[in-house]
Amino acid sequence: xxxxxxxxxxxxxxxxxxxxxxxxxxxxxxxxxxxxxxxxxxxxxxxxxxxxxxxxxxxxxxxxxxxxxxxxxxxxxxxxxxxxxxxxxxxxxxxxxxxxxxxxxxxxxxxxxxxxxxxxxxxxxxxxxxxxxxxxxxxxxxxxxxxxxxxxxxxxxxxxxxxxxxxxxxxxxxxxxxxxxxxxxxxxxxxxxxxxxxxx
Numbered sequence: 001x002x003x004x005x006x007x008x009x010x011x012x013x014x015x016x017x018x019x020x021x022x023x024x025x026x027x028x029x030x031x032x033x034x035x036x037x038x039x040x041x042x043x044x045x046x047x048x049x050x051x052x053x054x055x056x057x058x059x060x061x062x063x064x065x066x067x068x069x070x071x072x073x074x075x076x077x078x079x080x081x082x083x084x085x086x087x088x089x090x091x092x093x094x095x096x097x098x099x100x101x102x103x104x105x106x107x108x109x110x111x112x113x114x115x116x117x118x119x120x121x122x123x124x125x126x127x128x129x130x131x132x133x134x135x136x137x138x139x140x141x142x143x144x145x146x147x148x149x150x151x152x153x154x155x156x157x158x159x160x161x162x163x164x165x166x167x168x169x170x171x172x173x174x175x176x177x178x179x180x181x182x183x184x185x186x187x188x189x190x191x192x193x194x195x196x197x198x199x200x
Contacts (some may be wrong), residue, residue: 012137015145017182018093022144026055026094029177032142033097036134043123046109049131050100050169058163062098062174063091065158066151073154090149093178097135098159099128104168128172135175145180148173 022029030053037049054062067087074080090096101124110117132148139146152171159171 008141009137012133012140013145013184013187014147015180015182015184016089016147017180018089018145018176018178019181020092020094021179021181022094024142024144029095029139029142029144030055032138033135036138037131040127040130040134042127042130043120044109044113046105046120046127048101048105048124048127050102051131052098052100052163052165053095054098054163055095059093059096059176060091061162062096062159063087063176065155065162066090066174069151069154069158090147090174090176092181093145093176095177097175097177098163098171099131099173099175100165100169100171101125101128102166102168103170104166125172132173132175139177143180144177146175146177148175150174 033051033053037051040049042048067084070083070087071080074083106120106124109120113120136146136148150173152173156171159165160167160169
């Protein structure tokens with residue numbers, strides 16, 4: 001059995017030590033991200049996933065929005081200092097991908113396919129997950145580190161305003177990416193007997 005893909009999957013890890021030492025041109029990185037989203041499955045092929053790919057100062061602006069929003073949430077300066085260090089680690093990369101669900105498409109399909117109406121929101125979440133893992137995997141295959149963050153909905157309104165986005169786009173995830181400056185730590189796995197059941 002060919003296990004090449006499994007070996008590829010193992011390269012995808014949450015990388016928190018990001019840097020700017022990526023030799024691949026930004027245009028090629030953006031093209032890779034677009035292709036990963038384009039080829040990710042969605043229910044009824046309704047293509048609900050939207051993305052904004054931020055490089056350089058645009059990515060920095062995103063993380064400043066996050067930092068400002070969190071400053072209002074943390075209890076004291078000591079806690080904020082830790083929060084700020086974490087935000088700065090995301091900011092240290094070359095960019096961030098903002099992933100959205102276009103709610104207008106979800107609503108249209110709910111109207112057009114009433115029998116499945118209750119499922120389309122869940123299917124849109126699955127579509128975001130499919131896109132996230134494919135982007136992450138594509139980046140990892142090219143030795144570009146990333147992690148998946150969720151500061152939504154706290155930053156949704158500010159992000160929408162800052163980057164002039166349609167009202168129907170709902171922010172679902174933020175993926176900072178850059179060079180891998182330190183490897184991910186060891187990964188623990190749940191015992192197979194607690195996780196799987198195989199019937200033959």
